[in-house]
Every structure is written in structure tokens, then in C-alpha cells.
Amino acid sequence: MFVRNGTSTLKKVLTCPPTFLDEAAPINEISKKYQDQPLDKAKLLDEYQQLLDAYAEAGVQVEQLTPQESMTNSVFARDFGGCVKEGYILGSFKEPLRYAEHAAYEEKMAELGIPKILEVKKGLFEGGDFAFLRENIIAVGIIERTNMEGFNELKAGLEPLGYQVYPVPADSRYLHLDMCFNLVDDNLAVAYEEGLPTEFKELLNKLEIEIIKVPEEAIFQHGCNLESLGQHRVLSLKQNKDVNNALREHGMEVIELDITETLKAGGGPHCMTFPLHRV
Template sequence: MTSPQVSSRRIFVESEFAPLRTVVFAQAEMRLPAASTFSPAQLEEEIGIIPADKRHLIRELLGKDHAVAMPERQSQWEAERSAFQAVLHKYNVEVLRPRLLTQYEKDAGGPDGYANAFVRDPWYTIGNHVIEGSLRYPQRRREVLASRDIMRSEVLPADGNYTAVPQPEIMPLEIDEGGPGPFLEGGDVLVYGHHVFVGQSGRASTQQGADYLRKLLAPSGYTVEVVPLKPNILHLDCAMGLVRDGLVVVYEDGLLNGVPETLANWERIPVRQEEAANLGTNGLPISPTVYVTDPFFERIGNEVAKHGIQVEYVDYQISRGFGGAFRCSTQPLWRETA
């Protein structure tokens, strides 16, 4: 009998801002659902979370592969991803990439489309737990497949746990009312030591998803806290970002119950409504002393810099036009204080 492969790779995420050592960095593939997959009212509701000046692009791309429909814009998208990867390399972060989707996987999406652009949501790392998520949008439910090679080669042989949230119930978006799912998406999951915040707006993660995570992590000593969000906020990281211990960027109007009590004594950098809609809280700490954001958020970056933090700027407007920024594009495998 063959002995299982053993790896010395470290799989562990201590917090949102512990030094980033190994990260999985997303590809740039997207075909949005066809307009026929939504009712007119549901289409208006779903597009409503995108900044107003970007909604015409989303409408134009419905049912189309971005690279085919807008090849020049696709090149710009890939260029901004390359610029971000260069910053990660600058700080000696090991970068792993998911593979591209196969034609079979693309075809399987049918009118729902497909996605392979925001690796934060389909799976996530909490401590030494690597968890495949359960996504609300049908076009994203196969997105995790592009990372399975990484799971096989890097996660399974390493010390740690690998599990998956149960598959969600099958029902149209216009009648699911945000649940029950269970849905649990990585954009809603923020890690702070043994305390995990889970956002809940009705658009992504649900109570059943949070309950699953709570039961999974309780034996490891974790506490899971649900953070209710206003329905115009997709994920928790669209309203709140932990920059370092004691410092948070936050769009407080997006949090139904305000800043969680655990963070009540933290210093806050307020984010305005327009900034939040454009993903101003979705920067990425590379460490407690380095933070990445878009030059569109220079005001926020200047406030972060006042705390002795080096701010790196990368133009990320194409990614942001799809509703995701720096945190959405990355999935840490190893974040840990030495």
C-alpha cells in the first residue's frame, strides 16, 4: 500500500494582515450570464450593486465572454493583474495561479456563464482550515475547479484540514431571497486570530452558511460572528477591511448594526458611499506595514499612510468594474507572524 504524500508546505492564515507569505492569485476569465437568466426586476437589482458609471458595460457584456467581446479591455485587465503581481513579488510573496478553465467547464455553464477571476470567494483559508465555499451566483459555482490542482498539489499533502460547504439548493435567484443555501462566500469571511467575521446581506452568505462554519471551526477554538449588511452591499469586504491590529477602513453606513463590538476600540478610517461602491475597503494588507490599494482611493491611502504604513498603488479599474478588487483577487494560503 502506497503511503500518502507528505509536504512541508505551511498552510495557515492567522489574520487579514499578518505577513503574507504564499497567495493564490486569480486569472482573468469571465462570461456574464445571459440576460434571459434573470427576470427584469432581478437584473436591475443585481446590477444595482455595480457603480452607476460601470452598469452600461455589464449590460453590454451579458451573455458574452469578456476576452472575445472586448479584447483590448481584456488586455488592460490582464495588464493590471500583472502590475499587482509585480507588487506581490516586490515583497517576496510566493504567488500561485489557478489554471484556466477548460472548454468543457465553460460549456457546462450554459446561459449562466462562467467565472475565474476572483479566487477569494470560491474557497478560503482560516487557520489551517482550507474550505471550499458555496456561491450564490450560478455562473460562479464551478469557479473553484480552477484551483483544484492547487488543492491536490499544495493543500492535501500539507498539514491541515480540507473540507467543503454543502452544495446549495437549486432555485432561481429571484425566488431564493438570499437563502437558505447554504451559501458561504470568501468575500464575507474576515479572519482576526480565532475570531471570524461573516457578512450577511442577503446577496451572498446566509445564516446556514455561517452556522456551518461555526460548527466546523468550534473544535479548533474559533468564534464566528455574523455581521449584518445592508442589501446594497455584496460582501463584508465591500464595507470593512482590517488594515492592521487596531486599524480598520470601514463604510459604517453599510453595516446594519455598526462596527462589531470586537473592533469597537479600533481606530477607524471612514469610507464614503462612492468609495465603498467602487471597492474602497477592498485593499490588501501585505503585512501590518504594507497596504495595496487603487490610486482612485488616494484619500484613503493617505489616511492609511499616516499610521506609518507603506501604501502601494495599482490601477485596478477593470477588475473593480466587475465588482472585485485586490482582496477579491487573492486567496492567502500562508499569513503568519514570524
């Protein structure tokens, strides 16, 4: 048993230090704004340490990929694939900048003894688009980095294992599903609701998942890029004051991270985390 859903108790994750993240490569709407500015390396490393400290405090074991110069964006560990209870799915990156991560993460997962149950080869699939709604129900964003061909490969590989897999198309500016929608507790999500397709909203309603609504601009401030720790706990950003207050009003314990520099490259706490084990 590896990862059985998106909100049970998180026990182990895979991350990667931002050692070679020197600039915000203009490969998404957020990083384009910072493409001519060097990133503050000391701040990046401090923010990464904050994430590690938060996981240690929460009782989550952290495995780390060794950073390499050829993998500038490998701090966003989420994107190489997805993990289910049977093993992991190896994705297919859209951006050439990230191609080197494919083999590095595959090698790391083999080292960790986690079986590869499926690889997306013909289409595109990145882990930021992979979201559990229930133990057997998975939503997949069709936004900017995952396409229908990749989705169809995922669906064909997961359906025989008993999973229902649903596509969630959205505006390409949103990059990944985890930028505009995130399940933070069994029946609670944070999302820019107006940006989600009707069929998906109907599915959420049928599953009785309540949505904490955020405005569109919150997407680009990583307002939805939260990591559920299970047991009504969630990692969020200190700057997300409205979201954090709303989460607390819904009975969530919010662990705030003061991360700002890493965001310039286009990812937050959820992007930085690949779950390996949830119980």
C-alpha cells in the first residue's frame, strides 16, 4: 500500500532541494513575470528547509532526490508522475527543460522500492494534474501540461485496477489542476470554482465535497497550492490569509510556510511534494 487517497495521514514524501534553480525559466504564467531577475538562492534554500521542518514536525518522513545541474526545476517533485496504492505512474513532461528529471525520478523510485505500474509514453502527463477525489476516483487536469492523449493512457492503465478517472479541462493559464483546485480534507476543497467545468462541479457536488471559493487571482498567488497532511491538517502559505482563515473556520489546522521566492518559478508546497505513503 502506497498512496490510497489524497487526504489520509501523510507518512512519507519525496522532495528535491532547489540547488540549481538560479532563475525563473519562462515556462508558465507566473515565472514569465520574473524571467529577467535572478532568484535569491539563500532564500530558496531557506524556504525548502521550512518545508522539510514542517514535515518533520508533522511526523512525515522525507526522502530526497539528489539535485543535478541539468534539472533546474526538480524542486517541483510533484510533476514527474502520480502515486496510487499499487505503485506509481511515471508521467511525460511537456517542457524540454524538465526532460532530465524523468530518468532521475524513475531511478529514485526504483531505489525506494516503489513499483512503476504505468508509464505515459505517447501523450503528456504531469503530476500537478493528478488529484484523488475518493480512494477509487481520480481527477486529471487537461490544462497546459497534460493532454487528452496522456489522459487516455492514464485512464486505460488505471481503470482495470478499479479506478474511475475523470478529465478536468481548464484555461491553459492555470498550468496544472493543483493551481486551481485542491482537496484538503475528505469533503473539503479549495478552488477557483468559476474556472472549473460544469461536469466536474457536478461530480464534486455528487460526492458532497464542499468548496472554499477563491478568486481567479488567487491561482497566481498559489492560493490553491496546498498540501493535505491528513487528520484535518494542511500546509499553506503565510500570505494566503483569506484562504487560511476560511480553512480554520472549517476546522482545519493550518501550518503556514513563509515561502515567496520559490513561487516565482511557478510552484508552491503541493508542487514541491510527491507523496509516497498515506495511511
